[in-house]
Amino acid sequence: xxxxxxxxxxxxxPVEVGRGLREEIPARLQELSGGAGCLVIxxxxxxxxxxxxxxxxxxxxxxxxxxxxxSKSFAELERAVEAALDAGLDRRxxxxxxxxxxxxxxxxxxxxxxxxxxxxVHVPTTLLAMVDSAIGGKAAIDVPRAKxxxxxxxxxxxxFVDPDLLRTLPxxxxxxxxxxxxxxxxxxxxxxxDTLLAEAERVLHRELDLLxxxxxxxxxxxxxxxxRDEHEAGERAILNYGHTxxxxxxxxxxxxxxxxxxxxxxxxxAAAEIGAAAGVxxxxxxxxxxxxxxxxHLPRTAPGVATAGDVLALLAHDKKAxxxxxxxxxIEAVGRATWGHSVPVPVVEAAVAHALExx
Amino acid sequence: xxxxxxxxxxxxxPVEVGRGLREEIPARLQELSGGAGCLVIxxxxxxxxxxxxxxxxxxxxxxxxxxxxxSKSFAELERAVEAALDAGLDRRxxxxxxxxxxxxxxxxxxxxxxxxxxxxVHVPTTLLAMVDSAIGGKAAIDVPRAKxxxxxxxxxxxxFVDPDLLRTLPxxxxxxxxxxxxxxxxxxxxxxxDTLLAEAERVLHRELDLLxxxxxxxxxxxxxxxxRDEHEAGERAILNYGHTxxxxxxxxxxxxxxxxxxxxxxxxxAAAEIGAAAGVxxxxxxxxxxxxxxxxHLPRTAPGVATAGDVLALLAHDKKAxxxxxxxxxIEAVGRATWGHSVPVPVVEAAVAHALExx
Numbered sequence: 001x002x003x004x005x006x007x008x009x010x011x012x013x014p015v016e017v018g019r020g021l022r023e024e025i026p027a028r029l030q031e032l033s034g035g036a037g038c039l040v041i042x043x044x045x046x047x048x049x050x051x052x053x054x055x056x057x058x059x060x061x062x063x064x065x066x067x068x069x070x071s072k073s074f075a076e077l078e079r080a081v082e083a084a085l086d087a088g089l090d091r092r093x094x095x096x097x098x099x100x101x102x103x104x105x106x107x108x109x110x111x112x113x114x115x116x117x118x119x120x121v122h123v124p125t126t127l128l129a130m131v132d133s134a135i136g137g138k139a140a141i142d143v144p145r146a147k148x149x150x151x152x153x154x155x156x157x158x159x160f161v162d163p164d165l166l167r168t169l170p171x172x173x174x175x176x177x178x179x180x181x182x183x184x185x186x187x188x189x190x191x192x193x194d195t196l197l198a199e200a201e202r203v204l205h206r207e208l209d210l211l212x213x214x215x216x217x218x219x220x221x222x223x224x225x226x227x228r229d230e231h232e233a234g235e236r237a238i239l240n241y242g243h244t245x246x247x248x249x250x251x252x253x254x255x256x257x258x259x260x261x262x263x264x265x266x267x268x269x270a271a272a273e274i275g276a277a278a279g280v281x282x283x284x285x286x287x288x289x290x291x292x293x294x295x296x297h298l299p300r301t302a303p304g305v306a307t308a309g310d311v312l313a314l315l316a317h318d319k320k321a322x323x324x325x326x327x328x329x330x331i332e333a334v335g336r337a338t339w340g341h342s343v344p345v346p347v348v349e350a351a352v353a354h355a356l357e358x359x
Numbered sequence: 360x361x362x363x364x365x366x367x368x369x370x371x372x373p374v375e376v377g378r379g380l381r382e383e384i385p386a387r388l389q390e391l392s393g394g395a396g397c398l399v400i401x402x403x404x405x406x407x408x409x410x411x412x413x414x415x416x417x418x419x420x421x422x423x424x425x426x427x428x429x430s431k432s433f434a435e436l437e438r439a440v441e442a443a444l445d446a447g448l449d450r451r452x453x454x455x456x457x458x459x460x461x462x463x464x465x466x467x468x469x470x471x472x473x474x475x476x477x478x479x480v481h482v483p484t485t486l487l488a489m490v491d492s493a494i495g496g497k498a499a500i501d502v503p504r505a506k507x508x509x510x511x512x513x514x515x516x517x518x519f520v521d522p523d524l525l526r527t528l529p530x531x532x533x534x535x536x537x538x539x540x541x542x543x544x545x546x547x548x549x550x551x552x553d554t555l556l557a558e559a560e561r562v563l564h565r566e567l568d569l570l571x572x573x574x575x576x577x578x579x580x581x582x583x584x585x586x587r588d589e590h591e592a593g594e595r596a597i598l599n600y601g602h603t604x605x606x607x608x609x610x611x612x613x614x615x616x617x618x619x620x621x622x623x624x625x626x627x628x629a630a631a632e633i634g635a636a637a638g639v640x641x642x643x644x645x646x647x648x649x650x651x652x653x654x655x656h657l658p659r660t661a662p663g664v665a666t667a668g669d670v671l672a673l674l675a676h677d678k679k680a681x682x683x684x685x686x687x688x689x690i691e692a693v694g695r696a697t698w699g700h701s702v703p704v705p706v707v708e709a710a711v712a713h714a715l716e717x718x
Contacts, residue, residue, distance in 0.1 A: 078433045081509050082502060113472070113509045116499060140475060143441060150440050150472045152511070 002216045006135060006223040007230065011155050015135055015223060017216045019208055021162040022050055025123060026057035029096065032121070032157060036092035039084050041107040043067040046099040046125045050165060054098060054123070061087040069255060071102050072141040074150075080110045084118075094119045094157070100126035100173070101133035101260075105151070108139025112152035122159040126169055127177025128260065130161045131184070131218035136226045147251075161219065163212045176261025178203070178296045179242075183264060184218045186289055187238045188225075190335035192217050193292065200295035237339035241329040242268030245355060248314040252306035265298035270351040275330035277347040285334055303358045311352050361575045365494060365582040366589060370514050374494055374582060376575045378567055380521040381409055384482060385416035388455065391480070391516060395451035398443050400466040402426040405458040405484045409524060413457060413482070420446040428614060430461050431500040433509075439469045443477075453478045453516070459485035459532075460492035460619075464510070467498025471511035481518040485528055486536025487619065489520045490543070490577035495585045506610075520578065522571045535620025537562065537655045538601075542623060543577045545648055546597045547584075549694035551576050552651065559654035596698035600688040601627035604714060607673040611665035624657035629710040634689035636706040644693055662717045670711050 001018030029038055038060040042051030047064040055062035063083035065071040084095070095118060097107030104122055111120035122134035140151025166174065185193035192214070196203060202210050222239065229236040246267030249258060258266070272289050275281025293300055318326040326348075328341040360377030388397055397419040401410030406423040414421035422442035424430040443454070454477060456466030463481055470479035481493035499510025525533065544552035551573070555562060561569050581598065588595040605626030608617060617625070631648050634640025652659055677685040687700040 074433050074437045078502065082504075085502070085505055085508060109472075113468075113511060115508065116497065116510045116512055138475065143437065143444070145441075146444055149444060149474065151475045152472060153475055 004216070004219050004223045005227075006159075007137075007155060007227050011137075011230075013155055013158055015159040015161060015219050017130075017161040017163070017212065017219060019162065019164050019212055021160055022053070022123070022165065025054060025160050028158070028160070029054075029058055029094065029121060032119070033094045034092065036094065037087055037089045038094045038096050039063060039087045039089050040096045040098055041065065041080060041083075041103055041110065042098040043071065043100070043103050046103065049168065050123065050125060051098040054096065058096075060096070063087075065103065065106060067102070069102055069142070072105050072148075074141065074143070076106055077109055077141055080106060081114050084110065084114050089114065089118065091115045091118060094121055096121045096123060097134075098123045098125060100124065100129045104129055104133050105139050105148075106141060108154045108156075109141050109151050112139060112154035117154075120154055120156045122156045124159070124161060125165045127166055127174055127215075128180055130163070130166075130215050131177065132180045132222065134159045134161070135219060135222045161215060163208050163215055166206055166208070166211065172259060174206070175297055176259035179261030179264040179268075179293075179298050181214060181218055182289075182292055182296060182298065183239075183241055183268060184221045185292070186268065186331055186334060187241045187329070187337035188221045188335055189217060190333075193288075193334050197288075197292050197295055200292075204297065234339070237327070238329050238337040240339075241331070241337055242271055244315065244318060244326050244328060245270040245311070245352065248311045248318070249302060249306060249355070251314050252310040257305050258302055262299050262302070265293050266300065266302045266355050269293065269300040270355045271328065272331060273351040273354060274328060274343055274347055277350070278328075278330065278341060278343050280330040280332055280338070280341065282333070285331055288334055289331070301355050301357060304356060306356065308349070308352050308356055311356070312349060315348065315352075363575070363578050363582045364586075365518075366496075366514060366586050370496075372514055372517055374518040374520060374578050376489075376520040376522070376571065376578060378521065378523050378571055380519050381412070381482070381524065384413060384519050387517070387519070388413075388417055388453065388480060391478070392453045393451070395453065396446055396448050397453045397455050398422060398446045398448050399455045399457055400424065400439060400442075400462060400469065401457040402430065402459070402462050405462065408527065409482065409484060410457040413455065417455075419455070422446075424462065424465060426461070428461055428501070431464050431507075433500065433502070435465055436468055436500055439465060440473050443469065443473050448473065448477065450474045450477060453480055455480045455482060456493075457482045457484060459483065459488045463488055463492050464498050464507075465500060467513045467515075468500050468510050471498060471513040476513075479513055479515040481515045483518070483520060484524045486525055486533055486574075487539055489522070489525075489574055490536065491539045491581065493518045493520070494578060494581045520574060522567050522574055525565060525567070525570065531618055533565070534656055535618035538620030538623040538627075538652075538657050540573060540577055541648075541651055541655060541657065542598075542600055542627060543580045544651070545627065545690055545693060546600045546688070546696035547580045547694055548576060549692075552647070552693050556647075556651050556654055559651075563656060593698070596686070597688050597696040599698075600690070600696055601630055603674065603677060603685050603687060604629040604670070604711065607670045607677070608661060608665060608714070610673050611669040616664050617661055621658050621661070624652050625659065625661045625714050628652065628659040629714045630687065631690060632710045632713060633687060633702055633706055634700075636709070637687075637689065637700060637702050639689040639691060639697070639700065641692070644690055647693055648690070660714055660716060662715060665715065667708065667711050667715055670715070671708060674707065674711075
């Protein structure tokens with residue numbers, strides 16, 4: 001089992017990555033909770049899988065939320081804290097999040113606020129959660145008009161990543177996670193990039209030993225970035241590579257037609273094109289990124305999913321925008337990103353137009 | 360203007376106490392927010408008073424919640440974050456709580472969670488909020504079955520206390536705050552006790568210069584305790600003097616017939632009787648406390664408001680209970696409290712029975 005430390009000082013926590021780790025989790029949780037109660041929070045996909053197994057082994061209650069982003073709501077937050085109350089959880093208790101990003105977010109807000117804060121453990125079950133959302137301590141729920149509006153920084157006590165849990169993940173969700181994996185390689189690790197490109201078929205077939213190595217590497221990259229820049233003052237921005245256009249595409253389409261990873265893959269393509277036009281990203285890097293996305297069966301464009309006007313309007317309201325223009329994360333070389341770039345509006349317009357055309 | 364520091368290190372903040380301070384608040388808030396927006400949160404009692412004045416002076420929006428404990432709900436939390444979104448508040452924004460404990464709690468949870476945390480300023484308008492709830496960084500909302508179940512530790516950036524705002528506070532709410540003032544004198548300050556007893560009439564008439572001195576002293580006592588014991592490991596328990604029976608009385612009566620201060624005054628009387636039976640509190644101290652409560656027109660008993668059985672059952676479920684019995688804060692001398700006392704059940708039963716009889 002690999003053990004990756006996130007953060008420094010009192011708030012530091014380990015991410016443990018290892019095949020079969022799920023079998024150790026009950027004993028580890030019992031040790032952590034010291035006899036105080038646990039509440040397992042899972043969604044309707046993960047409850048029957050590892051959620052019920054953990055709850056039974058811990059003799060803990062399991063609280064099940066509907067699968068999907070709509071569970072990141074005040075209504076589900078209130079249901080979940082009522083479930084914690086029913087479970088008799090006190091201040092020494094532990095919330096165990098078993099699922100993808102939605103469950104991790106909701107459970108994180110529960111753990112941040114129940115009795116003004118109890119401990120949190122993540123057991124991510126999607127590739128996206130394993131390499132991204134379970135690490136970094138951000139948790140939030142949505143309101144109808146704004147995603148992730150209400151939440152907290154809630155570092156977990158520990159993250160348990162068992163790549164074997166990916167066996168049953170639906171194909172499209174799995175590939176959605178691969179987009180983040182590809183992103184990590186572009187922003188920070190040329191060796192990972194080469195591995196992914198050379199071994200794309202094995203990655204797509206989920207060869208679990210290979211995947212374990214890839215996941216460890218991605219966790220280490222994210223852990224390094226968030227440790228060096230806990231409060232998003234600078235470097236953490238590079239994690240947002242591909243997400244500027246990606247988020248706008250998701251918002252413009254009402255979070256329906258594209259998975260997060262598909263939107264990010266299209267966003268990476270747009271960002272590479274913008275980087276090339278701005279003289280930051282060499283043409284060969286644009287091509288290599290495109291080859292990797294193709295090899296991982298990820299889209300480079302999203303023909304017709306939205307109008308360019310809608311996407312551009314959303315970009316002007318990007319959270320990280322300044323004076324109505326987003327700051328861009330751009331790639332200088334495979335494995336090296338820089339942030340804070342301003343780019344002429346016509347360059348962005350062209351890239352967005354291409355993103356919405358047939359590739 | 361007196362300036363009392365709460366906490367240590369990066370989380371420290373000042374409580375400023377001074378007559379007429381409200382006139383300085385707009386400029387101070389403008390300086391603090393540095394041009395980023397503010398949202399004033401007030402209740403239907405305080406909105407027309409200082410809330411509208413501050414919002415106008417700041418050209419900020421004001422969000423008004425219904426007066427009363429029922430506003431500490433998920434529904435009002437969601438309404439308030441929507442209001443912050445409507446006001447265009449970003450991460451640099453400031454939430455300004457103008458009101459009593461309910462507004463302070465709700466606004467504190469908003470500030471702790473909106474965009475994962477924005478700054479908070481308290482402008483307390485009740486005596487209870489000035490000397491107690493605005494200091495210490497606790498904020499929480501209720502669910503139907505449990506008060507203060509969901510919240511956060513959210514230290515404010517600054518607390519502005521203007522005693523002149525007490526002029527229009529309803530008499531019963533004012534006296535409710537005086538119970539906490541009496542409590543501070545019993546647990547920590549014999550000189551304050553002597554002042555309150557000697558000057559009770561002037562206190563009841565709200566002589567504002569005298570009141571300013573009294574409020575400063577209470578703020579300093581609470582600031583000292585919470586600074587020395589930020590995470591409730593020990594000493595902070597003494598702030599709970601009178602609250603063990605007090606909270607049980609409030610819960611047993613559905614938070615209707617007694618104000619918080621009335622319940623605390625009755626709880627102080629019960630705790631003094633328990634302390635006497637346990638050999639901790641000298642009889643003369645019991646008498647002196649009774650004389651002070653009488654002088655401040657606070658009740659020593661609450662005849663017939665609940666059954667002893669209901670109150671005793673709630674005591675067994677007290678948050679600070681161990682093995683089904685609460686730990687008691689008891690007075691050794693006027694101005695000196697100790698905590699963590701276990702007391703024989705019959706002693707508690709007798710004190711609760713007396714609390715529910717005519718005095």
